[in-house]
Amino acid sequence: MVPEKNNTNIKISAILTKGSDIMPELPEVETVRKTLLTKLKNRKILSMDVYYDNIFEKENLAKTKKNIKNQTINDIKRRGKWLIFELDDYDLLSHLRMEGKYLYRTKNDVIKKHEHVVFNLDNNIQLRYQDVRKFGKMHLVKKEDLKTCEYLKDLGYEPWDKNLNPAYLKEKYKNRSHPIKTVLLDQSIIVGIGNIYADEILFLSKINPWEKAKNLNETQLENIIKNTKIVLDKAIKEGGTTIRSYTSSEGVTGRFQNDLNVHKRENEKCRICQTIIVRDKIGGRSSYYCPKCQKLNN
């Protein structure tokens, strides 16, 4: 994917680095997936310790601990922002939400404050799930139930799915009077777009975030699809590049944004027209845009 010629000065990258500003969207989850796979493929989970029950559904926890014993990690996939650990008889779903991370430790390492789940592996390594906000979720589901389970069944198309086209979006948006910014976050239409990238996609598409989804025309829908792929592709590429510099014991890290076009740039100048970037609360979420490049049509 190559940016349009007249956009060559526009940065569409999201730098992955260490920092406290951590919000995994699809690109980070994909990077995490690849990194975990190199360490965990064919490793057996001997047992699992849980220090904060709400990561799982409490009522299933005892059964989950029992069922995960001696299951081998055969592969790790991704669907939207969900990580899917493919085991022998089950699939382990893991959603990092805002700040979930996986760490490699040994049993001699003290369990730290925000480490909530510990997987004891067959090579004396522990895979630990750390989550300061405790928002992340995990579910162990039977393999045959994966496709139809409640966590995945309503997810929309991946950004690169060839079925994602303007006609599909037109149909999905036709009754949606919400601002497009809000509707882009709806995972039942397109998966993987979070608050940061929604702003960036709308900026590249020159669409005002307040525009009602149902009022968008075919060209605008095409631009959303095109720029969703551009923004996410680029972020995955950057993430994959940067993560290699990490110490080998860390499977996962956060992402630090330092060259976004609009997100978190309130009162700074638009990179195209120098107009001051504004911030509005849309659907309860901070939304940043250039009022000149992203004019409201109606």
Added chain:
DNA sequence: AGTGCGACCCGAACGC
């Protein structure tokens, strides 16, 4: 079905 919003969390940032 679509909409609106609180709840879930807690560290950082801010106000006094």
Added chain:
DNA sequence: TGCGTTCGGGTCGCAC
């Protein structure tokens, strides 16, 4: 300095 308050992220569940 210290203490109290607000905010933010993604998603779910509930009321309308």
